[in-house]
Amino acid sequence: MGLTGCSEDNNMKPFSDNQTPPGQVTNIQMKPGAGSVDISYTLPDDKDLLYVKAVYTLQSGKQREVRASYYTNSMTLDGFFDTEEHEVKIYSYNKSEVASDPVTIQVQPKESPIWAVRRSMELRADFMGVKIIAENEEKADLAIQVFYKDSLDKWANMEGIYTKTVDINQTLRGLDTLTYEVGAVIRDKFQNYTDTIFAQISPYFETDLEKSKYRDGRLPGDTPERGGSEGIAKLWDGNTTAAQRYMTAQPEDGSPSSCTIDIGQTAQLSRLKFWTYPEWMASGPWPYYFRGTPRIIEVWGSQNPNPDGSWDSSWYLLSRYEVIKPSGLPYGQMSDEDKRYAEAGFNVELDPLAPRTKYIRLKQILNWEGTTWLDLTEIQVYGDNRKQN
Secondary structure, three states: OOOOOOOOOOOOOOOOOOOOOOOOOEEEEEEEEEOEEEEEEEOOOOOOEEEEEEEEEOOOOOEEEEEEEOOOOEEEEEOOOOOOOEEEEEEEEEOOOOEOOOEEEEEOOEOOHHHHHHHHOEEEEEEOEEEEEEEOOOOOOEEEEEEEEOOOOOEEEOOOEEEOOOEEEEEEEOOOOOOEEEEEEEEEOOOOEOOOEEEEEOOEOOEEOOHHHOEEOOOOOOOOEOOOOOOHHHHHOOOOOOOOOEEEOOOOOOOOEEEEEEEEEEEEEEEEEEEOOOOOOOOOOOOOOOOOOEEEEEEEEEOOOOOOOOOOOOOEEEEEEEOOOOOOOOOOOOOHHHHHHHHOOEEEEOOOOOOOEEEEEEEEEEEOOOOOOOEEOEEEEEEEOOOOO
């Protein structure tokens, strides 16, 4: 089979040369949505019809075009900022790119999703940062810009949040334990912005607990390693992206797997962060949220565990954590946001009212393949290890 190339002048010509404009769409029906309007219509009886195009102006002043092929009789007009009426012109095009006269309609969308997110948003103090909580029921593609007043009383930007997830719950760190005025603005992909939400916060102290002090705290009853595991010390070698990792065997009775770590210091723990490695797939991208990586995991703490390994009163629950894919996609699939979320590491918030802790015990309740063996690449424990008065 041979291949044909383009001519040197690379002139792109229409499919045909029909200068007769096609007919207009008729019987237009409208259904308003959040920041959008769904329209349906009857196509013109024109064998040379190629597509239908709607043209309208966004709040930013930019003209937006939405196209639908002749295989369908509907389209979604999106990107609206308010609930006012907006003029839309609808054209039919034939295969020679000749347009019909426009049909002009008035559409009235419902409120843009950014406003519901804005009303639900809270800015709270967190450990060395600000926590952003909001609901995004429409799964709108959002950017949240957060900023704070610095020591010079000037506004400084923090890292942005880019998400389509329903339950927004993220912390941006890098602040001190001072009192800050913080603010946030929500933007969608059409450059629509909310007004600013402001709050005053005083972040809590934490520090990353030095990994050089971590030790294997294996106790009777902890799960043995499986073949291919690189040893539990792999969890604190500082490498969050290496293929080498720590893995337990699968308990024969299907019970949770566990491992114990002596963090080498007594501290009031605030959170544990863990990283996983994406499973190798010959057929395509390497997915996170796969096989033995945690889906539901518990973190337990102890100051002085029973040496027989019993899950007795010497242990107290610090957290039961479920990993949620931002996209909600099925097993083995992930979005770009899912990938970014996993690469950044999973933050497990620990009970701030629990006793000071020297040992942590990870208890894998459920992994992504539906069993209980554990597969981790790296951990970092955070807390307050300052001496008590």
